Amino acid sequence: AQSVTQLDSHVSVSEGTPVLLRCNYSSSYSPSLFWYVQHPNKGLQLLLKYTSAATLVKGINGFEAEFKKSETSFHLTKPSAHMSDAAEYFCVVSDHGNKLVFGAGTILRVKS
Amino acid sequence: DTGVSQDPRHKITKRGQNVTFRCDPISEHNRLYWYRQTLGQGPEFLTYFQNEAQLEKSRLLSDRFSAERPKGSFSTLEIQRTEQGDSAMYLCASSLDKGTQYFGPGTRLLVL
Numbered sequence: 001a002q003s004v005t006q007l008d009s010h011v012s013v014s015e016g017t018p019v020l021l022r023c024n025y026s027s028s029y030s031p032s033l034f035w036y037v038q039h040p041n042k043g044l045q046l047l048l049k050y051t052s053a054a055t056l057v058k059g060i061n062g063f064e065a066e067f068k069k070s071e072t073s074f075h076l077t078k079p080s081a082h083m084s085d086a087a088e089y090f091c092v093v094s095d096h097g098n099k100l101v102f103g104a105g106t107i108l109r110v111k112s
Numbered sequence: 113d114t115g116v117s118q119d120p121r122h123k124i125t126k127r128g129q130n131v132t133f134r135c136d137p138i139s140e141h142n143r144l145y146w147y148r149q150t151l152g153q154g155p156e157f158l159t160y161f162q163n164e165a166q167l168e169k170s171r172l173l174s175d176r177f178s179a180e181r182p183k184g185s186f187s188t189l190e191i192q193r194t195e196q197g198d199s200a201m202y203l204c205a206s207s208l209d210k211g212t213q214y215f216g217p218g219t220r221l222l223v224l
Contacts, residue, residue, distance in 0.1 A: 036215075043116075044155070044203070044215040090154050097210030098168065099145065102154030 002027045002093040004074075006103035014111045019063075019078040021106045023091030026072065032094035033074045035065055038105075039087045047089075050074065061085070086110045114138060116216035118204050124222045125194055132190045133219045137206030144187050145213060146179055147203040148172065155203055161187060194223045 007022040025031055035047040048059025055067045065076045074091060091103040117136045125131050137144045143162050147155035158177070159169045163184040173179075176194075181187040191198055201220050205213040 043217040044205075046212055046214070049212065092154075094210075099157040099160060099170075100147075100155075100205075100213060101157070104152075105154050 002031060002095050002101050004033075004091045004093050004101060004103040006089075006091050006106050008106050009104065010107045010109065012109040012111060013081045015083055016080050019076070019081045019085065019108065021076040021089050021091075021108065023074045023076065023103060024072050025074055025091070025093050027093060032097065033065075033067065034092040034094070034100070035059065035063070035074075035076050036090045036092055036102075037087050038090065044090070047076070081108075081110045083110050083112060116204055116206050116214055118202075118216040118219050120219055121217060122220045122222075124224065126224050127194060127196060129194055130190065130192045131194060131221065132188055133202055133221075134186060134188050135204030135206075135216060136186045137204070138214060139185075141206035141208050141214075142184070143207045143209065143213075144181055145205040145207070146187070146189055147205065149201040149203060149218070150199075158189075191221075194221075196223050199223045 003026045005024045033050045036044045038044050047063050048057045050057045050067045058064045063078045088105045088107050090105050092100045119134045145160040146158040149155040157170050158173050159179050161181040164181050176192045179189045201218045203218045204216045207213045
């Protein structure tokens with residue numbers, strides 16, 4: 001069965017500093033991986049997705065993630081945090097392109 | 113707005129009552145998914161449809177839960193004899209085949 005582990009439940013950064021949200025996955029085959037973001041009182045929004053093409057995936061709002069098979073990781077990064085990035089972020093693996101399996105989430109706090 | 117819509121956005125009910133939620137997917141999407149998200153957790157898969165056929169149900173979907181998609185367009189999720197443990201956010205998503213899943217804003221259920 002596919003699963004993801006988000007290594008930090010909370011991350012706090014200062015505005016303008018880099019963001020790193022860590023995710024490890026478990027899958028018996030080449031997975032499809034995603035990052036979704038959930039702002040308070042808003043729906044889940046897709047940030048980016050990896051589907052076995054380029055290992056470095058660029059998403060919206062300056063976010064990117066790198067698929068590392070040897071480390072079974074799919075960490076999310078952004079060079080410079082903005083106040084509007086404060087939200088909850090979910091690392092997600094797809095089960096054969098059908099249901100999504102979500103991690104527990106990482107709450108990102110951005111300090112001014 | 114051509115995104116996924118859900119109705120109602122909030123529902124408060126008393127234990128033992130029945131509730132029904134509706135989801136309208138993006139119009140050309142043939143797949144529709146239901147997920148449940150409890151406080152502090154990532155969303156968990158409940159069930160999904162391809163057109164009007166219900167193809168998979170999670171073990172989370174007890175016999176008090178039923179989902180339908182009678183004409184392959186909108187879907188309803190009914191919970192009978194609600195329990196306090198049913199309190200959660202119920203999320204709907206849609207996709208074209210195995211493509212990206214787009215989420216609605218969710219229905220927040222509180223069972224008193």
